[in-house]
Amino acid sequence: MIDFKSTFKMAIKSLKINKMRSALTSLGIIIGVSAVIIMLGIGTGASQKVQANMESMGSNILTVRSASAKAGGVRQGFGTRPSLTVKDAQEIEKTADNIDAVAVLTSENKQLMYGNQNWSSTVYGVSKSYLYVKNYEIVNGRTFSNEDSRNYSKVAIIGATVASELFGDIDPVGRVMRVGNIPFKVIGVLKSKGQMGPFDQDDIVLIPITTAQRKVFGTSFPGTVNQILIKGEDSDTLSALESEVNSILMARHHIGKNQEKDFEIRNSAEFQERMQSTVQVFSILLASIASVSLLVGGIGIMNIMLVSVTERTKEIGIRMAIGANVQDIRLQFLLESFLLSMIGGFIGIIVGVVGAESIKFFSDEVSSVITVGSIVLALGFSAFVGIAFGYYPAYKASLLNPIDALRYE
Amino acid sequence: MRKVIEVKNLIKTYQTGDTSFNALNNVSLTVEEGEFVAIMGASGSGKSTLMNMIGCLDKPTSGQYFLDGIDVSTMTSDELANIRNKKLGFVFQGFNLISRTTALENVQLPMIYAGIKESERIERAKRALKIVGLEKRESHMPNQMSGGQQQRVAIARAIVNDAPIILADEPTGNLDTKTSIEVMEFFVDLNEKHNKTIVLVTHEPDIAEYCKRVVKFRDGQIESDIVKVKNDRF
Structure with a gap:
């Protein structure tokens, strides 16, 4: 052979x-x-x-939004009937298991002004934890302090797009810009995250939720928030957390089993999958x-x-x-x-x-x-x-x- | 003397359409060790068919064939391949060297299939080429050599595995008279000095003169079988 x-x-x-x-x-x-x-x-x-x-948007996140309003049988979009409050968020954080962080946000489009420049952007009133939940990083300046929210401070953190559109080459930190008609001091600039689909994740302004509710956004439903963001500890426990959040909110909002819910929960893991x-x-x-x-x-x-x-x-x-x-x-x-x-x-x-x-x-x-x-x-x-x-x-x-x-x- | 080739009542039938034709018709032949046999006959007389049988390249329709005492008529094709490798050395009319392959590599080929390791192969191939006087042509390709040289490479290939039997099918058919004589001298040498049993097919009486025994074929049968006295050829 x-x-x-x-x-x-x-x-x-x-x-x-x-x-x-x-x-x-x-x-x-x-x-x-x-x-x-x-x-x-x-x-x-x-x-x-x-x-x-996905990770730039934050991972393992449950997004709770208020459900649509019904006006004479005509249903409107999500969030048209504000039902979520900061208290809801606090309650969830206190009682639910497997929670990493909870953030609230309420947003509105506002005209921004600095010097002779102006720019329209979305202003988010957020809790301090929002930056952590959504994976935002500060490249320049500082993040919110507890005093900022307690004192209703008029301070803002701006996204990279806002920084370049409004301030150009000037360092925005420490400058005062106008949000609507209210002067805000820029305390930080966010690290750029780029586009997510059609949304520019850098075209945002973050201000403390307390300041937003009290001084910026005129709302007919005081104390309400648009969204509660709940970051779970890991992806395995996320759906368990989802049902827990659901029952907490059902109880708090006095909704019976067969009644229509006044909120809606979205699971980021499902979307990601x-x-x-x-x-x-x-x-x-x-x-x-x-x-x-x-x-x-x-x-x-x-x-x-x-x-x-x-x-x-x-x-x-x-x-x-x-x-x-x-x-x-x-x-x-x-x-x-x-x-x-x-x-x-x-x-x-x-x-x-x-x-x-x-x-x-x-x-x-x-x-x-x-x-x-x-x-x-x-x-x-x-x-x-x-x-x-x-x-x-x-x-x-x-x-x-x-x-x-x-x-x- | 030992019988190295013994065929008994060999019949080979070729079927063409409705007619069948007996290329070999009840042939019996015995060749002993050290013999130098010429098989002669006109084309179609069955001599080449017998050579194919003896060379284990073809199987008979009926009859028996003992090679070195072993019955090979019932062997599988792999067993026959092994017999061809170990017991038989072939020399063909058309030389049948592998083209674009050096003389040394051509001579090594039977040893490759015998599973001999490379260093030993090269040494033995060189020795075989020296026997046929081609030690200076080791790295020549077949197309760089004359017909006589190519046939000598083929002879070296036939003896390199120490096969006891050499089968030559019209080995001088493609050569001129002078080279034919050279090549035949080698066969005589191999027969006399190296004690090889040689069976050679030819239709030239001059070539058959070199052999000790002449078997003539006609119509698939042995017509005559004459053993000559030694030194008769001079």
Whole structure:
């Protein structure tokens, strides 16, 4: 029985004899493998981008909003009947388990002014914990202190968009701007988070909730808030927390089992899962389109190996006459197709990684992330293609009759 | 002397459509160790068919074949491959070297299939090439060598695995007279100095002159079988 090393050398030698043909056959695999790598990279990149976006909005969050008002049978949008109060939030924080933090917010669009500049933005009256819950970071200045909210201080933290639109190159911290007609002192600037869908997360102004309720927003329902944000400890306990919050609010608002609720709870984990699965479907789709080209590469290998077996019929006859058995011939041709495919696979990985990395230079929107998993998958795929598509030609070669093969011209 | 080749009542039938044709019709032949046998006959007389049988490349329709005392007529194709590798050395009319492969590598081939390790292979292949006087052509490709040189590489390949039997099918058919004589001298050497049993198919009486025994075929049967007295050829 022949040893593997010698077969390997013979296979390399035959591939070298037809360099151009071997290179072109491998090219099919190179294209296939690099396409799979790039597509998987883009898929992973998109998925991580979604993940990062989700985390920038804050993760494991329950958003409680007041339900819609009904005026003469006409239902209006969410929050039109303010029913949530700061007291509700405090009660939830006190009684519910698995809570990391609770924040309240109430918002309104206001015109901002500084010097001769003006800008319209959304002003959020928030509790101090809001920054933590929504993952906002301060890059410049300070966050709210307990005194700010106790003293109804007219202080504001502004987003990056507001800072650049209103202040331009001037450092906004310590400056006084007008919110509506009320002067506010800017105490901090938020770190930029970028766009989340159509919403610019940096186009905001944060002020203490107490100041907002008392001095800025005129409301017919004093003490109410638009939203209560509850950050759970982890994603596993979030749905338990959701039902707990639900029952606390039902009890506090005196709502019976069959009555319509005056609030609505949204779970960020569900939204996150939905987004993730959308991205996943999208990346599987990309990868399967790419693997079609790998399949075509495999057919190319099979084609060339069949040609090679026919061309080398006489050689096969000679080898059989001097003692090659069925396995020897089969192994030789199988190894040739396996090598073609693996060489293509390795080069394809290099091309794929370089291609995926260079996408970053061409586009900010599409990112790609290469994982070890995708490289292993691509290598495994090309090994499989080499063996699967090389088997039939090798099988055909090994079944040749030695006499007929020797006589072949 | 030991019987190395013994065929008994060999029949090979080829079927073409409705008609069948007996290429070999009840042939029995015994070759002993150290013999140098020429098989002669017109084309279609069955001599090549017999060579294929003796060479374990083809199976008879009926009859028995003992090679070195072993019944090979019932062996599987893998077992036959092993027999060809260990017991037989082939020399063909068309040389049948593997193209774009050096002389040294061609000679190594039977040992690759015998599972011999590379260092020993190279050493033995070099020795075999030296026997046929081609030690300076080791790295030449077949297309860089003359017909005579190629046939000598083929002879080196046939003897490198120490096969006791050499089967030569018209080994001088593609060579001119001068090179034919050179090649035949090698066969005589192998027979006399290395004690190889040689069976050689030819249709040239001049070539058969080198052999000790001449078997003539006609219509699938042995017509005559003459053992010559030694040194008769000079």
